Amino acid sequence: MEQQKYYITTPIYYPSDKLHIGHTYCTVATDAFARYQRLRGREVLFLTGTDEHGQKIEDKAHEAGVTPQAFVDNIVTGERGVMDLWKLMNISNDRFIRTTDDYHVSAIQKIFRKMYDNGDIYKGAYKGKYCKPCESFWTESQLVEGKCPDCGRPVEDAEEEAYFFRLSKYAKPIQDLLENTDFLEPRSRVNEMVNNFIKPGLEDLCVSRTSFTWGVPVDFDPGHVVYVWIDALSNYITALGYDNDKYQDFEQFWPADVHIVGKEIVRFHAIIWPAMLMSLGLPLPKKVYGHGWLLFDGGKMSKSKGNVVDPYILAEQFGVDALRFFLLRTFPFGSDGNFSNELLIQTINTDLANDLGNLVSRTTAMVGKYFGGTLPGGMEENTQEVDADLTAKAAALQGIYAQQMDQYAPHKALDEVFKVIQRANKYIDETAPWALAKDLQANGPRLARVLYNLLETTRICGVLLTPFMPESMEKLFVQIGACAHCRTWESAGVWGSLSTAAAVTKGENLFPRVDAQQALETLEQAAEAQRKAALPALEIAPYTQEQVDFDTFCRSDLRAVKVKDCQPVKKSAKLLKFTLDDGTGTDRQILSGIAMYYQPEELVGKTLVAIVNLPPRKMMGQESCGMLLSAVHTEQGEERLNLIVLPDAIPAGAKLC
Ligand code: ME8
DSSP: OOOOEEEEEEEEEOTTSOOOHHHHHHHHHHHHHHHHHHHTTOEEEEEEEEOOOSHHHHHHHHHHTSOHHHHHHHHHHSTTSHHHHHHHTTOOOSEEEETTSHHHHHHHHHHHHHHHHTTSEEEEEEEEEEETTTTEEEOGGGOBTTBOTTTOOBOEEEEEEEEEEOGGGGHHHHHHHHHHSSOEESTHHHHHHIIIIITTOOOOEEOEESSOOSSOBOTTSTTOEEOHHHHHHTHHHHTTTTTSSSOOOHHHHOSOSEEEEEGGGHHIIIIIHHHHHHHHTOOOOSOEEEEOOEEETTEEOOTTTTOOOOHHHHHHHHOHHHHHHHHHHHSOTTSOEEEOHHHHHHHIIIIIIIIIIHHHHHHHHHHHHHHTTSOOSSOOOOOSHHHHHHHHHHHHHHHHHHHHHHTTOHHHHHHHHHHHHHHHHHHHHHHOHHHHGGGHHHHHHHHHHHHHHHHHHHHHHHHHHTTTOHHHHHHHHHHHTOOSGGGSHHHHTSTTOSOTTOOOOOOSOSSOOOOHHHHHHHHHHHHHHHHHHHSOSEEOOOOOOSOOOHHHHHTSOEEEEEEEEEEEOTTOSSOEEEEEEOSSSSEEEEEESOTTTOOGGGGTTOEEEEEOOSOOEEETTEEEOSEEOEEEEEETTEEEEEEOEEOTTSOTTOEEO
16 A cells, blocks of 8 residues: 655635635545545645635725624634535545634744745835825726726825845746746646746745735734735645644645645746745645636636625535536536536536446346345356456556546546446446346356446446545445445455445435426526625615705695505506595595505505695506605615504694604
């Protein structure tokens, strides 16, 4: 067994909003790699966490009226927060770091000081644009039409004291690292880094801020907080115990085997991070892998576009394993991919329900039906060409799969597994076990062989699918009677590991077929409910700026009126027809658009307020003489109307002023 330490990380997530399916993609992929390495017998440390400092979080907390710490606590540890999501998705991280953890904060101060002491961090001036009324510094690119993005007023050139990191000093070694090693993959990202960032000239990096306070204070100059990327990138070593006593694994696990990151943050991981490590005199990670994005309608998912896909809704609807599988089966890991619910359903139905699900249910059902759940002794040898083809493909699968997984190509590894699953389904058609079963006396040994070959192929595929669908493969192993040894990596490379006397049971259907139309409707309803819940709880109409003079206002004749009768108006969903006592002795008829909010009979006898000197007008062919007053507001996106109801003691006709 290969015994080797293996350290793998995801990016640490910004808890500025709830996480979406794009974040889930990255974490599920890293989890599958971590589980794959564990399966191979390596001692794995899998780290994930949250990156909780910075101006964006400070601003969001301010908007929400809470402290930044309370804000991030809610998103990280609160209900349906980051930690809940990883638990739901069966993420097997060994450690979770929060950059607000005390041990990390003090380690960052030490790291910053080390780079200052060795001359790689120096004090300089940050040139930018300043908005005096807002007391805010902006960079050129943050301005909106050259003006302050907050208040829209003109800005002026200004300088702010700041610390800088000598990134320029490391340009050459980093270019070497990128061009002459396989540090960064996929390879296409190397050209992007070198051409877009290194060749135009690497400038020193501003690594402290004084314009906000939610960050790690520079301990020898407390007005400054450490730039959030210096703070965030260092998580990969502080979480092992570098410059702190919380953990003691740095010597054992550093350098990392791989940092899995999204393509937009490759720049930080492939340029700034190695430069920081060089400055600290530490070994570099062995690899940075920059995966692609999940797109939605061709664009990036973002809250502002309102196209974020909630992993909770999908996992509840389709199951965690089906969702994990879909993400890694469908999209080539290094490239962008277009997410859609239709594609998700199609993948579940084709690969999981049809191919894998059918193979398992047909095979286990036949072992039960023909042999009562255990194959008889004395099965025939593999004699036919179809046997040789299936067994050779299944036995060779592990090697091909490993090659793909080692190259961070889970979609290709899964493709290989499914080729074998499809081969096995074809083998059922070719060998026609139901025909053999017609004469068990004569064909029993051959039938047992056929079914064993199917069970064994299923087992091998099951072992290799474990990193992707851990829970479902546990169930599969129980159904085919696989012992503990038959679930190991070693056994997946050896044809014939499953005992011929394994106890087979046809259990629950592992992957039920999804009714596409029904599922899409349910998803739409869930998304709609979520959109509504995200709307402001209560909204009132904006106040009218234009003033009305007193005399004009007083010309409106407002009276108390008593409801004598109230009826729905034919063919109108909105209108109710009121017969009112307005104190004149003659009934007044008013039509009002409130049928959605009241039953007519509940209004009879109530004292309401009407404007009585509006010119009469016709509505649905009936005359309306005046208007009833209501209070209007919006609740969860829906307009609400409440009639103004006066105390009963007020007589009909009383004037309101
Ligand atoms: O970048 N498809 O955090 P983050 C695929 N805090 N991946 C996506 C995605 C999508 N639609 N949307 C986001 C940060 N991601 C920093 C990291 S590490 C020291 C600090 C991925 O929460 C994104 O590419 O904005 C990134 O790898 C990860 O989610 C975290 O993004």
